Amino acid sequence: MLFPLTVAIYVASAALAILAGWYAWRDRLIDDRLLLVAALLELGLIVQAVVVLVSVGDVGGGGAEQATYAAYGLTLPFIPPAVAYLAIKEKTRWAMGVIAAGAFAAAIMTGRLQQIWDLHG
Amino acid sequence: MAEERTSTRSGPGVVLVAVYAVLALAATGRSVLQITEYFSRAPVAYLLSALAAVIYIVATVALARGSRTSWRVALAAILIELVGVLVVGLASYLVPEAFPDKTVWSHFGSGYGYVPLVLPVLGLLWLRRTREAAQRR
Numbered sequence: 370m371l372f373p374l375t376v377a378i379y380v381a382s383a384a385l386a387i388l389a390g391w392y393a394w395r396d397r398l399i400d401d402r403l404l405l406v407a408a409l410l411e412l413g414l415i416v417q418a419v420v421v422l423v424s425v426g427d428v429g430g431g432g433a434e435q436a437t438y439a440a441y442g443l444t445l446p447f448i449p450p451a452v453a454y455l456a457i458k459e460k461t462r463w464a465m466g467v468i469a470a471g472a473f474a475a476a477i478m479t480g481r482l483q484q485i486w487d488l489h490g
Numbered sequence: 491m492a493e494e495r496t497s498t499r500s501g502p503g504v505v506l507v508a509v510y511a512v513l514a515l516a517a518t519g520r521s522v523l524q525i526t527e528y529f530s531r532a533p534v535a536y537l538l539s540a541l542a543a544v545i546y547i548v549a550t551v552a553l554a555r556g557s558r559t560s561w562r563v564a565l566a567a568i569l570i571e572l573v574g575v576l577v578v579g580l581a582s583y584l585v586p587e588a589f590p591d592k593t594v595w596s597h598f599g600s601g602y603g604y605v606p607l608v609l610p611v612l613g614l615l616w617l618r619r620t621r622e623a624a625q626r627r
Binding site: 437448452455456458459461466471474477 | 500501502503504505507508509511512515519520523527528603
């Protein structure tokens with residue numbers, strides 16, 4: 370796994386979670402600025418999905434790890450659009466909770482990808 | 491709008507739906523993998539894994555629907571989930587040889603940051619809060 374990409378995704382996830390927390394505190398709804406940060410995270414996750422597809426053969430260790438690697442890599446890009454959709458529909462400050470939960474999940478799953486890569490790469 | 495507010499899918503509920511969806515995804519992925527790749531190693535543990543995945547999917551959909559019937563379905567699913575995580579969590583400490591691989595519920599969900607242990611409690615609290623609204627419609 371490309372370590373700089375992992376770091377970039379961590380930064381984007383953290384930025385999104387912090388921004389969501391700030392919006393929740395100020396009781397603001399989702400807007401273009403927050404969507405832009407979510408889009409940056411999405412971009413990183415799409416690049417990561419491509420990297421995962423290309424490098425899945427190098428993971429080795431067979432079955433389980435390899436399948437988890439591919440599954441996480443390909444599932445991750447679906448998270449930002451899904452939470453953004455839920456957050457747009459929800460018109461209370463809880464919408465930001467969904468964004469924060471999504472950002473957290475993206476960071477955890479990306480960490481797991483890096484972990485699998487470090488084991489076998 | 492006031493009624494919409496107290497549905498299981500709005501307010502704090504929408505966060506719950508999102509977290510349940512992520513867990514449903516993780517549990518489904520893991521159990522499909524375990525059953526297709528090495529079912530014979532620990533059939534009981536892997537079947538429990540599959541059960542957990544189904545429960546999470548049912549809970550996610552029921553909470554997201556937010557109707558009167560789905561409130562009951564959610565209650566049943568979350569109760570089974572709570573019992574499951576407690577029983578499997580305890581069993582994985584008492585008879586570790588039955589659980590060679592981790593499942594979502596083993597060791598009280600420690601592999602998932604104890605989210606599987608906390609989530610049903612939050613889910614039940616949330617269902618209690620939304621009970622009146624669910625019975626009115």
